Every structure is written in structure tokens, then in C-alpha cells.
Amino acid sequence: MGTLSIPIPKDLKRTLSSAKCVVVITGAGISAESGVPTFRGEDGLWKNYRAEELATPWAFKKDPALVWQWYDWRRGIIGKAKPNPGHFTIAKMEKFYPEFTLITQNVDGLHRKAGSENVIEIHGNLWRVRCVEEGKTFYLNDVPLKEIPPRCSCGALVRPDVVWFGESLDPQLISKAHAALTSCDLLFVIGTSGVVQPVASFPSLAKQSGAQIIEINLDTTPISALADITLRGKSGEILPALFENMSLEAPKKC
Ligand code: OAD
Numbered sequence: 512m513g514t515l516s517i518p519i520p521k522d523l524k525r526t527l528s529s530a531k532c533v534v535v536i537t538g539a540g541i542s543a544e545s546g547v548p549t550f551r552g553e554d555g556l557w558k559n560y561r562a563e564e565l566a567t568p569w570a571f572k573k574d575p576a577l578v579w580q581w582y583d584w585r586r587g588i589i590g591k592a593k594p595n596p597g598h599f600t601i602a603k604m605e606k607f608y609p610e611f612t613l614i615t616q617n618v619d620g621l622h623r624k625a626g627s628e629n630v631i632e633i634h635g636n637l638w639r640v641r642c643v644e645e646g647k648t649f650y651l652n653d654v655p656l657k658e659i660p661p662r663c664s665c666g667a668l669v670r671p672d673v674v675w676f677g678e679s680l681d682p683q684l685i686s687k688a689h690a691a692l693t694s695c696d697l698l699f700v701i702g703t704s705g706v707v708q709p710v711a712s713f714p715s716l717a718k719q720s721g722a723q724i725i726e727i728n729l730d731t732t733p734i735s736a737l738a739d740i741t742l743r744g745k746s747g748e749i750l751p752a753l754f755e756n757m758s759l760e761a762p763k764k765c
Pocket of ligand 1: 537538539540541543544549550551552555566616617634674675676701702703704705706707727728729730732744745746747
């Protein structure tokens with residue numbers, strides 16, 4: 512892994528090695544270097560597709576086959592994608608810090624593939640489906656799908672077990688995320704535009720509880736103003752450079 516091509520703030524090493532309880536929030540940007548499209552920006556999915564026709568409960572009710580065709584296409588891309596050095600470094604951070612929680616908005620499952628264990632998939636998982644009648648969830652890994660729209664063994668339709676626009680997040684996951692955010696001393700916010708609630712408010716929650724914030728992103732976001740340290744560049748380059756070239760001493764237990 513190369514050295515950082517951006518200036519490393521002087522107190523960064525101290526911040527990284529003194530932290531004990533760490534939370535990482537990720538968005539689509541962490542998977543961009545794995546070839547997974549992001550949502551916003553020049554080549555973002557929402558530039559070319561209308562969210563209201565594909566990612567809402569109303570869209571699914573109107574045309575489940577259309578919604579599933581779009582998800583089948585995304586599953587095809589994601590199925591071929593491999594975790595990148597950013598995902599792998601976050602998995603290593605989990606081993607390094609005594610307390611570690613990863614909150615991801617991504618539904619691609621790449622963090623777990625990279626070895627992360629304590630992952631809160633706050634927007635769900637693209638490989639998991641949910642029966643619209645029974646509510647039961649199960650994994651459906653076929654790419655492409657054998658039938659569109661796919662069905663449960665009970666005969667009812669299944670939907671992707673992801674959070675769509677207009678839907679609430681799982682309250683249990685929210686409270687788990689809140690508990691981690693209000694007790695961490697260091698928060699990384701990586702590859703998210705920071706515009707989708709409630710995750711967009713998570714950094715201020717951690718900040719109010721005394722955490723330092725490090726943002727890693729190609730661009731300035733609404734989170735940047737809150738961040739103590741902003742690192743501009745690709746997460747797949749910055750993260751490995753931070754943790755592999757800095758020979759940090761493992762912190763003691765919380
Ligand atoms: P966005 O597409 O809104 O934002 C991606 C962010 O990643 C942008 O700020 C980019 O600058 C940054 N970025 C891109 N490539 C990067 C790289 N290699 N390294 C670092 N940063 C990079 O994606 P999210 O913020 O994840 O919701 O979007 C949030 C939610 O909006 C998604 O979970 C999805 C979407 O609608 C649901 O599906 C419910």
C-alpha cells in the first residue's frame with residue numbers, strides 16, 4: 512500500500528492510537544472502488560433511475576416485476592464485486608480496537624465478505640428477501656433470479672429486505688447504532704454524502720457525546736463541517752495507508 516498523497520494531520524496518529532471505542536459509518540463510496548455504483552454524483556444511480564419508480568413500497572405494489580428487474584441487475588453487478596482494501600482495513604480495525612461497531616448504509620454485503628463481524632446493516636441487505644404475507648426473511652442468492660418477481664414457498668411475493676424511501680428503519684438497529692454512537696470516542700464517516708436521514712444525523716449525535724470525527728470522502732459533504740479531521744481521497748487508498756503505514760500500538764481495553 513502506498514503512502515498517503517495528502518498531508519497527514521500532525522495529531523492524527525495520536526488520535527488513532529489513543530481511541531478505544533470506535534464507530535465507523537460507511538456509505539456507497541466505500542464500495543465504489545469495488546465497481547458498485549454510488550447513488551449520487553455524476554454516475555450515481557439516482558442520476559439515471561427514478562427512486563420513486565424503483566425503491567418505494569408504492570413502486571413495488573404497482574409493478575413488482577419492474578422493481579425486481581432493477582434489483583436483479585444490481586445483484587448481477589454486486590455479485591461480481593469483491594471487497595476492496597477499504598473494506599479489508601475496516602475489518603482489521605475491528606480486531607485492533609477494543610470496542611468497534613460498523614454502521615453501513617450499504618446493502619451489498621461486502622463488509623461481511625471482507626471479514627467485518629459487528630456490522631449494523633441499517634438499510635438492509637440486497638441478498639435477503641422478505642415474504643410480503645408472512646414477513647419471514649431468507650437469503651436468495653441466485654444471479655440472475657430464476658423467476659421475476661420471485662416468490663416465497665407460501666406462494667406470496669417476496670421483496671428485497673432493504674429499506675425503501677418512505678419506510679422506517681428497524682428500531683432495534685437504530686437503538687443499537689445510537690448506543691454505539693453515544694459511547695464512542697472516535698467516529699469515522701466514510702464514503703457517504705450524508706444527506707439521507709436518519710444516518711445523516713448520526714455524526715452530530717456522536718459529536719455531542721464527545722467523539723472526535725474523521726471524515727474520508729472524495730468531496731466536501733454536510734458532515735465535513737462537523738469533522739475534526741477531513742481526508743479527501745479514495746477510501747480504498749486512505750484507509751490502508753492510515754492503518755498499515757502507521758504501526759500503531761494496539762490500545763488497551765475500554
Ligand atoms: P451517495 O451516492 O449519496 O454518496 C456517496 C459518497 O461517496 C459521495 O459523497 C462521494 O463523494 C463519496 N465517494 C465516492 N467514491 C468514493 C471513494 N472511492 N472513496 C471515498 N468516498 C467516495 O451514497 P450514500 O451516502 O451511501 O439508501 O447514500 C445514502 C443512501 O441513499 C443509500 O444507502 C441509499 C440511497 O438512496 C437506500 O437505499 C435506503
